Amino acid sequence: MISKTIRLAGEKDLPSIRKVIETSFSAEENKAIMKLVAALSKEASHPPVKSLIAELDGHVIGYVSFSPISHKSASPISGYILSPLGVSANHQKQGIGSSLIKTGIEMLTRDGVDVLLVYGDPAYYGRFGFREKTALSFVPPYPLARPFGWLGMMISEASAPMDPIKFECAGALSKPELW
Numbered sequence: 001m002i003s004k005t006i007r008l009a010g011e012k013d014l015p016s017i018r019k020v021i022e023t024s025f026s027a028e029e030n031k032a033i034m035k036l037v038a039a040l041s042k043e044a045s046h047p048p049v050k051s052l053i054a055e056l057d058g059h060v061i062g063y064v065s066f067s068p069i070s071h072k073s074a075s076p077i078s079g080y081i082l083s084p085l086g087v088s089a090n091h092q093k094q095g096i097g098s099s100l101i102k103t104g105i106e107m108l109t110r111d112g113v114d115v116l117l118v119y120g121d122p123a124y125y126g127r128f129g130f131r132e133k134t135a136l137s138f139v140p141p142y143p144l145a146r147p148f149g150w151l152g153m154m155i156s157e158a159s160a161p162m163d164p165i166k167f168e169c170a171g172a173l174s175k176p177e178l179w
């Protein structure tokens, strides 16, 4: 019987994650994404970075990482950013990406996180409830290269703040070229 599992990634999973990134992202994106994954695995933020991997019969076929945002606003709202997400080329379109996102949302909701943000394709992330309108309340630390794709989803009972919050992200994502 084929066994599919999703679990938290550890530093020892880095070589397997590297293989996933190699086949999921284009050759030109590969290097920057691998650097990001390595930096996220070492990030000592509070609250912590949380990364998930999907395994098929013990082989890693998908990866997603979630890193916390911080801000100085008076609002108590807490948030994470989803980045990056990759599924091995020959395992795409089989629901692996969706399972990683949904498992991540459940995990962060249990942790008491209020908002999940992502900078990606609205046609894909919109399926899970990510919306441009929600993300308008959260101002990223760097100008965005594309005029679309900055998305957010409230995952707790909290409402998006009326006044936009300018936030900082984890060190691994604090690179203007990633935005």
Ligand SMILES: CC(C)(COP(=O)(O)OP(=O)(O)OC[C@H]1O[C@@H](n2cnc3c(N)ncnc32)[C@H](O)[C@@H]1OP(=O)(O)O)[C@@H](O)C(=O)NCCC(=O)NCCS
Pocket (backbone or CB within 6 Å): 024, 025, 083, 084, 085, 086, 087, 088, 091, 092, 093, 094, 095, 096, 097, 098, 099, 120, 121, 123, 124
């Ligand atoms: C995007 C990605 C993670 C999706 O993973 P996946 O396991 O194939 O996703 P799922 O099986 O859950 O969903 C597949 C569906 O999403 C659609 N989809 C995938 N990428 C899409 C995109 N950029 N825009 C719109 N739809 C997209 C597929 O066409 C498919 O549609 P269908 O259900 O109607 O057939 C995977 O294609 C990937 O690794 N891509 C390269 C890396 C990347 O772009 N990562 C995201 C940005 S960080």
